[in-house]
Amino acid sequence: MAYASYGGAAYDDDSYDDRPEFRDGLRDIQQQDPGYDASTHVPDVVKTFVAYLYRHIREKNVYEIHQMYEGSFQKLSERMFKQSPWPTAEAIASYVENDHVFCLLYKEMWFRHLYAKLTPTLEQRFESWDNYCNLFQVILHGNVNMQLPNQWLWDMVDEFIYQFQSFCQYRAKLKSKSDQELLLLRQYNEIWNVYGVLNYLQALIDKSMIIQILEQEKDGSVTFTATDGYDYHGGSNVLKVLGYFSIIGLLRVHCLLGDYHSGLKCLTPIDINQHGVFSTIIGCHITAIYYYGFANLMMRRYIDAIRAFNQVLLYILKTKQYHQKLPQFDQILKKNEQMYALLAICLSLCPHGKLVEENVNNQLREKYADKMQRMQRSDEALFDELFSFACPKFITPAPPNYEELINYNQDAYRLQLKLFLSEMRQQQLISSIRSFLKLYSTISIAKLASFMELDEAGLRMALLTYKHKTHVVDYDGSILSNADVDFYIDGDMVHIADNKVTRRFGDYFVRHIIKFEEIINDLDRVQLDSV
Amino acid sequence: MEQLVALNPYNPDILPELESYVHEQVISQMYSLDANLCLLRLYQFEPGRLNIHVVSRILVKALMALPASDFNLCMFLIPERLQLEEPFLTLATLAHFLETARFREFWDEAARNRDILEVVPGFEQAIQGYAIHVLSLTYQRLPRHVLAEAINVEGLSLDKYLDHQVKSNGWSLERVHGGQVLVVLPPNEHNHPVLKKNATDSIPLEHVAKLFPVLT
Numbered sequence: 001m002a003y004a005s006y007g008g009a010a011y012d013d014d015s016y017d018d019r020p021e022f023r024d025g026l027r028d029i030q031q032q033d034p035g036y037d038a039s040t041h042v043p044d045v046v047k048t049f050v051a052y053l054y055r056h057i058r059e060k061n062v063y064e065i066h067q068m069y070e071g072s073f074q075k076l077s078e079r080m081f082k083q084s085p086w087p088t089a090e091a092i093a094s095y096v097e098n099d100h101v102f103c104l105l106y107k108e109m110w111f112r113h114l115y116a117k118l119t120p121t122l123e124q125r126f127e128s129w130d131n132y133c134n135l136f137q138v139i140l141h142g143n144v145n146m147q148l149p150n151q152w153l154w155d156m157v158d159e160f161i162y163q164f165q166s167f168c169q170y171r172a173k174l175k176s177k178s179d180q181e182l183l184l185l186r187q188y189n190e191i192w193n194v195y196g197v198l199n200y201l202q203a204l205i206d207k208s209m210i211i212q213i214l215e216q217e218k219d220g221s222v223t224f225t226a227t228d229g230y231d232y233h234g235g236s237n238v239l240k241v242l243g244y245f246s247i248i249g250l251l252r253v254h255c256l257l258g259d260y261h262s263g264l265k266c267l268t269p270i271d272i273n274q275h276g277v278f279s280t281i282i283g284c285h286i287t288a289i290y291y292y293g294f295a296n297l298m299m300r301r302y303i304d305a306i307r308a309f310n311q312v313l314l315y316i317l318k319t320k321q322y323h324q325k326l327p328q329f330d331q332i333l334k335k336n337e338q339m340y341a342l343l344a345i346c347l348s349l350c351p352h353g354k355l356v357e358e359n360v361n362n363q364l365r366e367k368y369a370d371k372m373q374r375m376q377r378s379d380e381a382l383f384d385e386l387f388s389f390a391c392p393k394f395i396t397p398a399p400p401n402y403e404e405l406i407n408y409n410q411d412a413y414r415l416q417l418k419l420f421l422s423e424m425r426q427q428q429l430i431s432s433i434r435s436f437l438k439l440y441s442t443i444s445i446a447k448l449a450s451f452m453e454l455d456e457a458g459l460r461m462a463l464l465t466y467k468h469k470t471h472v473v474d475y476d477g478s479i480l481s482n483a484d485v486d487f488y489i490d491g492d493m494v495h496i497a498d499n500k501v502t503r504r505f506g507d508y509f510v511r512h513i514i515k516f517e518e519i520i521n522d523l524d525r526v527q528l529d530s531v
Numbered sequence: 532m533e534q535l536v537a538l539n540p541y542n543p544d545i546l547p548e549l550e551s552y553v554h555e556q557v558i559s560q561m562y563s564l565d566a567n568l569c570l571l572r573l574y575q576f577e578p579g580r581l582n583i584h585v586v587s588r589i590l591v592k593a594l595m596a597l598p599a600s601d602f603n604l605c606m607f608l609i610p611e612r613l614q615l616e617e618p619f620l621t622l623a624t625l626a627h628f629l630e631t632a633r634f635r636e637f638w639d640e641a642a643r644n645r646d647i648l649e650v651v652p653g654f655e656q657a658i659q660g661y662a663i664h665v666l667s668l669t670y671q672r673l674p675r676h677v678l679a680e681a682i683n684v685e686g687l688s689l690d691k692y693l694d695h696q697v698k699s700n701g702w703s704l705e706r707v708h709g710g711q712v713l714v715v716l717p718p719n720e721h722n723h724p725v726l727k728k729n730a731t732d733s734i735p736l737e738h739v740a741k742l743f744p745v746l747t
Contacts, residue, residue, distance in 0.1 A: 194576050195541055195542075195543065195576065198540075198541040199541050202540065202541060257572070257575065257608070258607035258608055259568060259571075259572060259604075259607065259608060260604065260607065261564070261568060261604050262540075262565075262568055262569075262572070265565070298607070299600060299603075299604070300600055397575060397576050398575065398576055398577060398578050411610070411611065414611060415607070415610070415611045415614075416607065418611065419603065419606055419607060422627070423603070426627065426630050426631050457635075460632075460677060461631060461632045461633055461634075462632075463669060464632035464665050464666070464669055465630070465631045465632045467665060467668040467669045467721070468598060468630065468632060468665050468668070469630075471598070471668055471721065473598055473599045473600075479598075479668070479721065481721065486721075486724055487724075488669065488670065488671050488721075488722040488723065488724065489669055489670045489671070489673065489722075490670070490671045490672050491672050491673070491674065491707070491713055492674075497724035510739065510742060513742055514742070517744075
């Protein structure tokens with residue numbers, strides 16, 4: 001291992017972060033001039049960075065890899081590559097023994113940085129697809145013996161889908177494309193092809209056998225979650241954990257395509273209500289719950305959505321201070337806001353306030369108290385506003401019709417919005433029915449109809465709609481009610497069900513009687529000293 | 532077929548099989564949401580191969596699956612401009628009527644569009660089943676005319692229908708003041724909330740038993 005020759009003999013401590021240039025706060029590092037040639041000039045700091053990273057990967061020092069990946073890479077990017085790309089893989093290859101796999105990993109980081117700080121060209125989009133293909137091929141078919149931090153593996157899946165999304169959005173804007181670009185797009189239509197993306201994710205799931213592993217874990221024959229997916233017997237966590245994260249990846253892609261049922265179906269091997277490897281990475285936890293909740297919202301399963309959003313919003317509230325330094329903190333905040341909006345929508349349609357924890361509820365009230373009231377009065381513009389703010393960036397997966405040079409990148413979003421709003425319109429009367437029902441224990445059809453300014457037939461239909469919309473068909477075919485106020489009709493009378501939870505006085509008294517009896521017995525036993 | 536879909540969820544080659552499976556579902560009165568969503572997904576990826584007749588049948592089958600929200604799930608995958616054309620416009624209208632319990636309007640519109648609906652056997656019965664379902668969630672006893680409108684059956688046919696339900700499904704009929712006939716639906720936890728209530732106000736004997744030493 002010739003690492004000692006990189007960086008000089010003075011730096012033989014293991015930790016990259018202990019290096020002098022970092023201790024001095026990167027003072028002496030110059031910002032790279034955007035005009036510099038990334039393909040030839042390699043700053044010394046980068047030379048040592050890749051050398052150390054390469055060494056740590058070879059030695060499977062997961063902790064150090066993580067420090068360098070999350071910490072040093074960000075610091076150097078901030079200081080030196082704020083608006084320019086890192087040196088190319090070709091340029092640094094000689095410092096890492098031209099290791100093929102390392103270069104693929106380096107390029108993965110390289111492209112992620114590029115997409116985040118700059119706008120990739122069409123050629124660069126093609127290349128980043130190529131890189132993911134090569135990387136996944138190696139992982140699927142080679143026998144990689146690395147252990148990488150789960151954070152990085154999650155970021156790979158996350159970024160892969162993000163770049164796919166970005167490409168679909170880019171491709172859908174045909175108006176401003178040059179002839180050259182259009183030609184290239186037409187010619188290379190297998191690049192960022194939706195089949196490719198889905199099949200890679202599926203391949204990672206299949207090859208890693210992660211579904212079977214999660215099954216077998218339940219009876220203890222296999223450990224996966226207990227070790228956070230890491231392999232402590234000399235093996236590799238890469239394929240298994242990528243397979244695991246691909247499950248969440250598929251949920252996300254299906255939601256972006258509008259197929260909520262299939263998305264939730266893909267997620268079934270993971271129990272979202274329990275701790276799992278997904279909850280160890282904040283970005284993964286949030287993504288999983290966000291899409292799970294959104295899918296349930298679109299399928300009218302409001303209670304499931306509320307529970308999920310509540311769970312993760314509470315988690316974010318409690319742990320926000322620890323995540324402030326993370327590079328993805330902005331993303332976390334954005335998703336946080338979006339989920340409050342979605343929670344507000346859900347609670348306006350299905351007011352089960354008890355399901356929301358107190359602190360989350362306070363935050364919700366602060367942001368949306370007024371808007372929730374208006375949504376309960378069926379303010380369609382507000383539903384539009386919140387939905388548009390909080391929804392995922394839907395995509396149109398099909399290649400464009402190159403004969404028609406229009407921008408159609410908003411089409412997918414418009415369809416989902418339209419269907420969502422028509423559902424809101426169908427549920428329009430439910431809120432007012434609910435508020436009337438709360439006031440009575442029985443009321444005649446005629447009287448309620450006059451209050452609601454409907455004719456009797458219209459009221460009967462509205463009441464049936466209420467029942468239909470609040471009673472969801474569960475996965476096993478049974479009917480679950482998510483109504484907070486329920487009723488039945490007997491002939492011409494509406495009887496409202498008394499849902500008040502009866503105070504359990506009996507238990508309370510029993511407990512206290514016994515307690516006092518104990519106290520009295522203790523007092524009896526006390527011997528007072530005679531003076 | 533379920534196996535085929537499970538093993539090839541993202542494979543355009545199975546498109547012809549999925550299409551013939553839709554026809555099979557129609558003929559033999561079976562139904563598979565997963566297979567149909569898979570097909571709609573492939574159509575989404577390759578709009579040139581989309582077959583309007585197949586999609587129309589999928590949507591009719593989805594309507595028959597009410598109260599499940601299958602119809603909406605399918606609509607999420609069909610491009611907007613297609614939804615503005617026939618027969619999708621009519622099917623969306625029919626779905627809207629059913630979702631908002633506008634049964635009178637539904638049956639009227641359905642009668643005007645027999646050609647789309649009659650190709651799928653079992654449609655009428657399925658919708659009647661949905662209507663009964665919603666009525667059962669809501670009513671303990673309902674006026675005869677409400678039932679008639681919901682299932683689109685009147686007169687002698689309705690008498691026969693009620694007869695059958697009384698004999699096999701636990702329905703009964705009641706005559707009330709004014710000569711009106713009420714149809715009594717079987718009790719379930721949704722139209723009889725009492726059935727659902729937990730006995731939260733009663734105390735188990737064991738808890739009270741703890742008090743016995745104190746009382747003596």
